[in-house]
Amino acid sequence: MAPSSRSAGSERAGARREVVYLDNAATSWPKPPGVVAAMVHYLEAVGANPGRSGHHRSAEAGRIVLAARRAVAALCGVQSPMRVLLGPNATWALNQAIAGLLQDGDHVVTTSFEHNSVLRPLTALAGAGTITLTVVPGSADGRVDPDAVAAAITARTALVVVNHASNVCGAVQPVAEIGHRCRERAVPLLVDAAQSAGAVPLDLTRQGIALCAVAGHKGLLGPTGTGALVLADDFEPDRLRPLLLGGTGSRSDSLEQPAVLPDRFESGTLNVAGLAGLAASVEWLLGEGGGPEAIGRREAGLRAEFVALAEATVPGFQLVGPRGGDLTGVVSFRVAGQSVSDLAQRLDDEHGVLGRSGLHCAPAAHRALGTFPAGTLRFAFGAFNTGEQVEAAVAALAAIGERRPSP
Amino acid sequence: MTTLHVLFFSTHHALWAEEVLRTAGMTARVVAVPRRYSSDCGYCVRVVEAPEPAIAAALAAAGVEYDRIVRDTDGVSS
Known part of the structure; x- marks a missing residue:
């Protein structure tokens, strides 16, 4: 059901001109019913910092964050909501995965259909001599051959990065076929699901995906400033180094970063208003949205x-x-x-x-x-x-x- | 009335535990950690009149990570 009485995606804008919004790959609009109300509820009636204080408003803010985490876990077929690492966007998630996993001398396989949020960090690491990089070419009809990806894997390959759905032409890559080939070679597969999450089914274990980056504000229909790196249930999180270190609301007596998920990767205060909206949007998506x-x-x-x-x-x-x-x-x-x-x-x-x-x-x-x-x-x-x-x-x-x- | 406190390494796990234990039919609530208990995070979950093995089993089944369960009466780690 559309969230407004007018045709969905249209509005009398400030200039009182009706628009046909067809830029949902940049960010989705409009948002499902309940998203704005959830954000307003947090800002007006809760307001506290999740996990930073013992009072009931702080706990309520934490429950909002948990709801977002649980919704994204359900969407990705992940059992533990603690494996949903929340951050500002898919670019953060991709950088966290790439910079957090790769080490000197590693080899990486990726494809020519990647967004700059994958190719720029990989190119920077390759330019610095940290990694070697193989970019598997795609075809003119937007497809990547899973066998070509598998053929590019070497004994030094530490990561395969694949765009699930192209933000340019809409082609959906066969990630499960690629994932199974990666699993056979014991190489983790990082999937950029910025354009697919919410519109293409995800099941990390079944598809052989080790790490999955999602944007909260595109197909998940939430607000901007939300995203997540989702770790498969069988991915060993100790392999990943956190990009950011700092306050987590836990182990305050220690100067060392906590090891427990998700704290290890979520230093600093989260965007709770945004996550309130994300929880509402994903719950709508998995329910009324079909x-x-x-x-x-x-x-x-x-x-x-x-x-x-x-x-x-x-x-x-x-x-x-x-x-x-x-x-x-x-x-x-x-x-x-x-x-x-x-x-x-x-x-x-x-x-x-x-x-x-x-x-x-x-x-x-x-x-x-x-x-x-x-x-x-x-x-x-x-x-x-x-x-x-x-x-x-x-x-x-x-x-x-x-x-x-x-x- | 027996009251137990479940202590955690992470506030996120404490809130998750509250949800898991309530779903299991227990009376559970996130509260600030009493000063007499040391804890890695500022929350704990207070559980009223539920057997400790049942609490431990529910948390383990969900995958919730916790530090320990203590009795409110004597503060002895069990």
Whole structure:
């Protein structure tokens, strides 16, 4: 059910202009019912710091954090909520996993469909001579071959990092197949689930995933400033060094970082207001929302509807990336003769259709897709978008094409 | 009335334990650690009229990590 009376993803904005929000890969909007109320409740009626004091308000704040932790654990198929390490975003989670696990002389395997939040930390470590790096190329239809990933693993490989769902073209990688190959070689698999969590089912043990980075504000439908690194039940946490050291509300008599999870990785006060919203959003997602599989199927359906309608009615429309297979609601495209940035600006200015143009912080993915450096225009259909909005977006593209000035 | 206190290494585990023990039907509540007990975190869970083995079994089954369980009457670690 949409959280507003108007068509989902639309609003009378400050400028009193209705928008069609198709930028859910950047951050999802709108949020499910109860998210804002949960955040307001914490800020107005609880307010305390979780785990830092013994009074009942502090305990209540801690229960809010526990609810978020438990919800994310359920979403990822992890038994212990203490294996959900909470932080500000997926980028933090990926950095915590990469910098926390790798040591001098290690080899890492990753793919060309990674976001910069994976490729930048890995490139920095490789540039410093700490690690060696193999980037497995993906195909022009957005896929990575699990056998190619397995073939890149050597005796020195300490980590495989794979993007679950592309933020550029929506392709979903076969992480379970990759995970099983990694498990056979006893190499931990880190999955960047920033674009998949909430829209693609996750079960870390079944999929052979050792570590999983999720964003709270994208497919999980929570507020910005929330994310998590989730450790599989069989991953040995002592292998991971914490990025941050400091106060945890536990072992205050000691100058050493506590070993217990999640304290070891959660120094400093958490974003409790954000986590209150995240708990509410994930509980909605797993309940009334129908679960990741249903939401993902619906979003992929809107993507397919958009592609079919645009190809039929928008002159020069060019789909970039896969047409079929496992997909999310993310789609990249170009329109012949138009720059993607100009097109995005006109969609916003003239029609209130909000997408994202450019390279989407994933230049290697655009190279694989053959769209570097010009980039693409990306629409990302979310949990609350509708078929009417798909039609409105296509109509806007067609109208801009008709009014395009002659060269 | 027998009152037990469960002491923890982490406030997060204390809050989780409260939830686990309540789900198991026990009367459990997170409270500040009484000064007479040393603890690694500021919370403990007070459990009223529940046998210690049942508390230990419920926490172990869920995977909650705790330091020890003490009787309120004498403070002796059990």
